[in-house]
Amino acid sequence: MIITAVETLARFEKDVKRTDIGFLAIATEVENDGEKASETPEKIKELLKEFQDILPDDLPNELPPYRTHQHEIVEEPGSKPTFRAPYRLSPTELTDTKKQIEYLLAKGLIRPSTSPYGAPVLFTPKPDGSLRMCIDYQALNKQTIKNKYPIPRIDDLLDQLRGATVFSKLDLRSGYWQIRKADNSIHKTAFRTRYGSYEYLVMPFGLTNAPATFQAEMNHILRPLLDECVVVYLDDILIYSRDMKQHVEHLRRVFEILRRERFYVKLSKREFALEKVQFLGHMVSAQGVHVDPKKIEAVRTWKTPKNVKELQQFLGFANYYNRFVPQYAKIAAPLTNLLKKNTPYKWEPKHQEAVEQLKQALTSAPVLILPDPERDYVIEADASDLAVGAVLMQDQGNGLQPIAYLSKKLHGAELNYPIHDKEALAIVIAFKAWRCYLEGRRTTVYTDHCSLKYLKTQPNLSRRQVRWIDFLETHFHYDIPWQVVSLDFITGLPPTTSSHDAILVVIDKFSKMGHFIPTHTTARTEETAQLFVRHIISQHGIPTTLISDRDPKFTSKFWKELMSLLGTKLGMSSAYHPQTDGQTERLNQIVEQLLRAACKDDISKWDLHLPVLEFAYNNATHAATGQTPFFLCYGRHPLTPQKPTTSATVTPVTFRLRLPATWKIHNAFHVQLLKPYRDPNTIFVGRQPPPPTPVLVHNEPEYEVESVLAHRRRRNGTMELLIRWKGYDPSEDSWVPESNMGNARRPLHDYLVKQGVTSTTQL
Structure with a gap:
């Protein structure tokens, strides 16, 4: 006797034929409906009794009404009817096929077909261990013109739940089957079995545009309540409220709409008046949103990927929750490198370490607060050699708390950026990713790279830096004068x-x-x-x-x-x-x-x-x-009473100025006592004035040294000094050989005194 764990009945039958005997155990998760019902408030129970007609145990034996949106299959021009031979099924699957066909016929959801179209039947296991009959419409989907109706972004839906403390979740009973097929598309849904050919009168699972049609209908009927007390993702309807009294009224409004439109709700999956609720793989409460504990358990027991496909599955799961993981891109970098084209799949210790780090990060993921659009935001950005990252935070009365984490792996030329450009890139990426939150709100950015504060004022910018500044300028919030x-x-x-x-x-x-x-x-x-x-x-x-x-x-x-x-x-x-x-x-x-x-x-x-x-x-x-x-x-400088003008050059370093007659001073000045005049009208708003021009000494340009900041000695023995140039931005500091300091002995002497030496040979 051999006992094996199997995932499908077909696999089980194959094992039985090989070993002659076997045992099948189906584990199901049982919800304690009695306990949940006892916790349901009395007002909610009364509401359920009032709307019991839309909470049946099964769909009625009739077709749904014609609705605003019916599912129509529009094929590309020149397409021919698709036909594929039926798949071979196991005895168990054949038995289940016959039962489900009889059920669908009794409900009036399908009818016998003579259509030239034909798709095979296959089965997938349900969470409770039973089988779900599906139709393989792959061939039909390939030649169907795609409906681009937008499916909501999950993060947008979660953001709408801010401030809610009471939640209820509704699941429509076989929601797709409550949408009719367009008359001109019924024959295209034909499927073939050994018991005959049939075609759907309602929208079946497996059609490429089915989610778009269903979402469009849900948005249409619930539009008055969307983002007020309801969010909808396909057949998942979540009602949220600030308190119980408001919640009862919101539930009533939703039930009235569903009754009017003749949509039916599955009562066995009811979740009413909860303080926290599972929604789209997340656990939502008044405190914020965090990873669903069931998903945490799934990732904790995830086996090591053995091939590229299994690695893609793991990364797809982990990436779904990347907003909860600081530095996700940096941690996952060794794994994503394995997915590159022409890269052999060779599992090494660094890959296993990355998997374990991601598991640990997901199992200890923080609770993220939901953003308050009326409060200011804070961004912390950072960069490493391989990735950039940021965290969006907000103070909602309990100190700064995270709203979302963001990270991006660097590719190609980005890997060669100098570190200050990588730090700037992190800020730009954060503003682009979170524009929907930040636009119109005051945002404070923290970065650990000091040189970024000179980004807007340094005189020499690369084209890349100019693009970034131009982008950020459109988002900076300036204080308004005289407020x-x-x-x-x-x-x-x-x-x-x-x-x-x-x-x-x-x-x-x-x-x-x-x-x-x-x-x-x-x-x-x-x-x-x-x-x-x-x-x-x-x-x-x-x-x-x-x-x-x-x-x-x-x-x-x-x-x-x-x-x-x-x-x-x-x-x-x-x-x-x-x-x-x-x-x-x-x-x-x-x-x-x-x-x-x-x-x-x-x-x-x-x-x-x-x-x-x-x-x-x-x-x-x-x-x-x-x-x-x-x-x-x-944004401009006013005109001054008089522009200073020079009348003559006395020596290369002395100038004679034309002064007002009332000024009782000598009109000859050394160049060190003068500053170049710049017309205020020629200076761009927000831009630093151009640096001073060099002084000509023996017809050679020389720049004035303000101070010596540091020193270093190269391998060939040459002593170099870090110079701060007078009149120039600190970003222009540069290293020069000591031999070039002949006309700047004073700054060099001051530096040597600070170092406690008398000569550069002692440094």
């Missing part, structure tokens, strides 16, 4: 001839642009509001947030009512803690310094100097942004 504004008063100033003794200082938090508005300390709240409207709102619009101290003017009922009507949120600095409004406090100090310098002769007219001082401040480079407030606000 967050702070204001304060400078008081205690001497009265002017216009009775001004105070200044209202207003600053934009983003661009640092300021306005200096003369006023007086006795001004009422209404007068201050008029100044704010005249000088700020009229020029820049209504701000969303206004930050100020607790001056009585800003805490008055009138001021609060005005800001409420404008839709502006008020933010007050803490008492005895002016750092809360530090930008305005610092600007007050700057304004006072400017006034002292401008009003040496006549302090009674300091208010007349404010427009010029405001222009000077807004046209000066701000240390925090590296740009002028004027440029950040308007």
